[in-house]
Amino acid sequence: MSQETAAPVVPETRQLGVSDLDRFYKLSVVVLAALAVIMVALYVGRAAIYKIHEFERGLHLRGGRFLAVQLPGWHAQIPLVDTVIIVKVNERLGYVERIAAMTSDNVTMDVSLQYTYRVTNPERFALAVDDPERIVFEFVQGRLRDVINTKAMTGVMNQRTEMNREIMQELEKKEDQYGVEFITVQIQSASPPTEVLSAIKDRMVTVQRQEQAEAEAAQQRTVADARFYAAQKEAEALAYRITTTAAAEAEQIQLTTEAQQLAVRAILSELEGKGALADKYIDYLIAVELKENSKWILGTGAEPILELRPSAEE
Numbered sequence: 246m247s248q249e250t251a252a253p254v255v256p257e258t259r260q261l262g263v264s265d266l267d268r269f270y271k272l273s274v275v276v277l278a279a280l281a282v283i284m285v286a287l288y289v290g291r292a293a294i295y296k297i298h299e300f301e302r303g304l305h306l307r308g309g310r311f312l313a314v315q316l317p318g319w320h321a322q323i324p325l326v327d328t329v330i331i332v333k334v335n336e337r338l339g340y341v342e343r344i345a346a347m348t349s350d351n352v353t354m355d356v357s358l359q360y361t362y363r364v365t366n367p368e369r370f371a372l373a374v375d376d377p378e379r380i381v382f383e384f385v386q387g388r389l390r391d392v393i394n395t396k397a398m399t400g401v402m403n404q405r406t407e408m409n410r411e412i413m414q415e416l417e418k419k420e421d422q423y424g425v426e427f428i429t430v431q432i433q434s435a436s437p438p439t440e441v442l443s444a445i446k447d448r449m450v451t452v453q454r455q456e457q458a459e460a461e462a463a464q465q466r467t468v469a470d471a472r473f474y475a476a477q478k479e480a481e482a483l484a485y486r487i488t489t490t491a492a493a494e495a496e497q498i499q500l501t502t503e504a505q506q507l508a509v510r511a512i513l514s515e516l517e518g519k520g521a522l523a524d525k526y527i528d529y530l531i532a533v534e535l536k537e538n539s540k541w542i543l544g545t546g547a548e549p550i551l552e553l554r555p556s557a558e559e
Contacts, residue, residue, distance in 0.1 A: 292324035304330040332367040346393040366424030
């Protein structure tokens with residue numbers, strides 16, 4: 246009895262161990278299946294739901310055909326069927342660095358240009374143009390060369406504002422075609438080749454020296470003019486003094502002559518009717534005058550008209 250009672254105990258213990266393993270196996274399968282489902286759900290959800298930022302626009306394509314432009318926010322798509330192309334529409338910066346361009350007077354200039362633009366039509370920018378950023382760059386570079394070809398070297402170096410405006414006008418003609426809007430265009434640098442730059446510097450030095458020589462010559466002319474003016478004024482003053490002195494001497498001679506004439510007339514008037522005494526007195530006066538080297542010019546009458554005294558130089 247004891248042996249029969251103890252014998253069935255072993256099979257029951259073994260049956261319980263196999264059952265636990267079977268349940269553990271089934272639970273593991275369920276967990277793995279749940280994880281797989283969750284991962285698939287996450288993948289599908291991530292592929293189906295997406296977000297567009299404020300500075301972006303989405304181009305929704307289904308089966309390769311464009312449907313619509315999607316605005317910022319959350320959106321859904323059919324995985325493996327739909328495609329969304331994200332296009333940034335905020336302002337972009339482009340730079341044309343030191344390209345060689347020929348001016349109208351056949352001088353090669355090294356020119357650099359900076360420009361900014363933004364996308365206004367995402368559909369046309371991304372779908373109608375292959376490699377749009379490269380296309381825009383090449384277009385800006387070509388318009389820069391076209392404008393420089395119409396300017397002389399001095400114009401390229403000194404008329405940047407006008408050139409910026411002309412380049413912008415040329416770029417605006419292609420905005421609708423490329424789906425963009427150009428905002429700023431600015432020439433950063435424009436310089437001729439080294440040999441031309443050396444020639445310009447030499448010419449500037451020559452012009453500077455010429456201007457300096459002209460300034461020195463003008464200064465010398467000013468000094469000479471001042472000296473001539475002073476000499477002229479001195480000569481005019483001397484001539485005025487000589488003229489004034491001569492006029493004074495002539496007036497003095499005239500007054501002296503008139504006084505002597507009056508004296509002679511008075512003497513002759515007194516001697517009139519005196520006979521031989523008057524003649525002798527007149528001879529005496531003549532002898533006195535001749536003794537003093539006086540010269541008399543006698544008229545046809547009995548009295549002298551004018552007395553001329555020689556100067557000291559005679």
